[in-house]
Amino acid sequence: MPNKVPKSAFKWIIGSIVVVAIAFIGFRFWKSQQAELPEGIVSGNGRIEAKLVDVAPKEPLRVKEILVNEGDLVQSDQVLVRMDTTTLEASLAEANASVAAAQERLAQAQASIVKQKSEIELADIELERVKNLLGDGAASQRELDVRKSKVETTRASLAEAQALLKTATQEVEVARANAETIQTRINDATLKSPVTGRVLYRLAEPGEVLEPGGGALTLVNLDDVYMEIFLPANEAASVKLGSEARITVDYEPERSVPAFVSFVSPDAQFTPKQVETKSEREKLMFRVKLQLPEELATRYVEQIKTGVRGVGYVKVDPSTAWPTQLQKVIAARPATR
Template sequence: MAKKLKNPKAKWAIGLIAIAIIAFIGFRIWKGKQGELPEGIIAGNGRIEAKLVDVAAKEPLRVQKIFVNEGDLVRPNQVLVQLDTTTLQANLAEANANVAAMNERLAVSQASIVKQKSEIELATIELERARRLVKDGAGSQRDLDVRASKLETTKATLAEAEAMLKSSTEQVEVAKASAKTIQTRIADATLKSPVTGRVLYRLAEAGEVLQPGGAALTVVNLEDVYMEIFLPANEAAAIKLGSEARITVDYEPDRAVPGYVSFVSPEAQFTPKQVETKSEREKLVFRVKVQIPKELATRYVEQIKTGIRGVGYVKVNPNAQWPARLQKVITAESASR
């Protein structure tokens, strides 16, 4: 009698376990279906990246002051580093003094020409007068010859003055160019941000001397943000530049960022170590760059974090439809709301 009472409970327990197993399997199948991509869309793992820009010195100068720290957000033309220009300022003062001296020399040459031209006019008048006197028998030939010689000498002096004027003009231009060059060098000693970005590394401190090309800071260009994915040849071959794309990140997979294909590698390579498993790295793949539009990156510049892992999706068939989970996209307009 006891066995008959026990069997119904065992049957119910087995039935519930069977239902739970079926439900679990069904859920896994449903979940797998949700992750499947429609035909015409391919995907690859990657991470958010951005171009790096070095803020560097053009010539060996000492760092006077650095105005930013690692992690600071910077804007185009923002002053980041000031290099010491004491020596250059002294060179500029000397160059400006040289310009002033050359201008004075130029003024003397110009005045000399005016004077020589006046003397030529006077010598010409006196020569004509001497000729008339000789013709009338009232003057001597010797006086005529002296007047003619004086005119020729004055003309030669004018030619010399004009040559001096040309030389002085050239020297003024050279002096101005030298001063302008030093001014440019002084301007170059003020290091400004070329992009909107975030300071990644602070590579120098006040008092250090930077060598030509030596970087004081490294800035992440947050206007040039992208994800690189690696796809096998049969998938990469179908991708065209400009193809529509989507990016999702692991911490927020239910929202997608619109993008486009800006680069497809012309040659195969091994998948980078940090992206895939060892078995995947052993396969040859093609690097594909999914670019985030600049205007969108600029809108979300304060939220962008490089190095975040995610997935990049690319349409190889323009008529393919994005699955529902990739249709909720972030836009520049939503950033302003």
């Protein structure tokens, strides 16, 4: 006959099973309590995203060199791409020559005016002298008429020189504006990063000709980082712009990132726009954008990775305290001693 299990041992085994079961149920209950959100806080799944920025020339030019690769972190105003400006530089040299020629004509017009003014002064002096001599009977009326004509002629020449000066001044301004325009085009052919970001795509290579607006690079703008979550209509209705928020990512759920609500979609998604019944309206989902503070994004710019999935939390009741699992927050600034 097989050995029977002693009664005391059987009781001990049953007791152990009960203890383990109670412990397991207690652990599951504790975990569910940890994950449960208090009234006044809502949540939704999402992923870290950022605005995309294209780096492109303003006019058709050939790519001379690209100074970055995909994945590189770039700073605002950093030179990323240089386009070939050989033709533009030739046009600039021609424009600068036109400026020099116009300035020479301007100088000649200015000198002519000085000369005409001197001649007018001399003609006026001679006219007065002849008038005096005519009064004394030492000059003839004919000589007086000649002097008057000389004054009128020199004054007419001055008016002509002044008109030439005005024209020469305008020519200089036009020539300078043309040269400045070409210089601006040359400057624009050096493509700089408009934001602090990361190179997502390298769309061109040296030697390619890009059309106006044709992208050379696509950047992820790390100054504008956010997570979009979707909330049902009854929860989204309580969310206000500027509401306090938290973001956690899947690979580090024990730490949260402070954020704020920057956008709540006025339109529902996932269901038809025209919904009549209450049961259908409750299925509507609204897009809510949780924005990271720019200061925080700037500090952790090298660690930020777009596409990382996580959870976004929003306070719909400002008086509600954040639960324990969301109180370990990444600071925007290092703590000061």
